[in-house]
Amino acid sequence: MPSVDARLGKITSPEIRPFSEVRKGYTYFEENDVLFAKISPCMENGKHSIASDLIDSFGFGTTEFHVLRAGSLVIPGWIHKFLRQPKISEEAVEHFSGSVGQQRVPAEYLSNLEILLPPLPEQKRIVGILSDRLTAIDKARAAIEAQLKAAKALPAAYFRQVFDSPEAQKWKRKKLGDVCDISTGTTPATNQSHYYEGATPFVRTSEIINNVITQTETNITQQAINDYSLKLYPSGTVLMAMYGQGKTRGQVAILEIPATTTQNAAAMVPCADLSSEYLWYWLRGQYEYLRKLGYQGDISHLSLKYVKQLEIPWVPIGNQKKIVLSLDDRMTAVNKLQRSLQSQLTTISQLPAATLRQAFNGEL
DSSP, rough: TTTTEEEEEEOOOOOOHHHHHSSSSEEETTTOEEEEOOOOTHHTTTOOEESSSSSGGEEEOOOTTEEEEOTTTTOHHHHHHHSSSSHHHHHHHHOBSTTSSOBBHHHHHHHOOOOOOOHHHHHHHHHHHHHHHHHHHHHHHHHHHHHHHHHHHHHHHHHHHHSTTGGGGGSSEEHHHEEEEEEEEEEEETTOOGGGGSSSEEEEEGOSSSSEESOSSSSOOHHHHHHHTTTOOTTEEEEEEOTTTTTTTTTTEEEESSSSSESSSSEEEEOOTTHHHHHHHHHHHHHHHHHHHHHHHOBBOOOOOHHOOOOEEEHHHHHHHHHHHHHHHHHHHHHHHHHHHHHHHHHHHHHHHHHHHHHHOOOO
């Protein structure tokens, strides 16, 4: 199944194994057979392909494929493109059999599925147009994805320009623990509903995503604050995710709401000579380094001790504010660019389904 590219609907990374290893326990297919993933979520994701360029014109694959072989009235490409329509996947889901987590499309569904059958020349014409258009769409999507990836890398590049420049290497350094009041929060018992029926904003680690926090998903009560000795932090506090799977750990956010408490995050209240926004931008530039400081174990996490020992480049508060204004302008432009590219990507991602609908509605 991993050999099939769901987006392209093609076998892109086939494996070559000795016949003795695959002659039993695998699904046999031949050149130009259509492979249709029967198991969820591979079926919904589009793991369907035409078998092509096979050694000796036959191959073997997972038993989670249905194999469809074209007869005299239909070409393989027509079957393949027909089955890749979203409406076919949606209908197939309604015919699932098996337990949750192991649901499959039964062979009977495909056997009873009615397919449009124009004359063979018309099938070939439409499939040719579809192939060209879908290839062009995929190239356009790949180009936008590359641009979006580059746009997402811009903030880190801008931070390096400021904080890793030759000039910045000459700046003094001060330990965060010396210029910030740093502490962490905790999570009140989640099975005690009376802790979560209050008005005090409570920031969860999952909400810390290099962002400005203006509201929280959860509020807690004064009793929760008292029982767990939670501190309330002012607007301008910078939060760092100490825990979190994936890319969460090491990300930072800045509070724009007062009297807020937090989960397992490092809360940094800067001194009067340190701009919150300057601290926030600098820490965002330290993300990859912070990831390396994480302890491994059942749950990877950062150590508060190491956070306090981080040395921030130190310049007068006036210079900090100038740097912040410059980075604000750049981040505004980057965010606008990213939103534009994401919108374009969303639009392009909808084109394959629309193109398939056109084809099988007789509009090509």
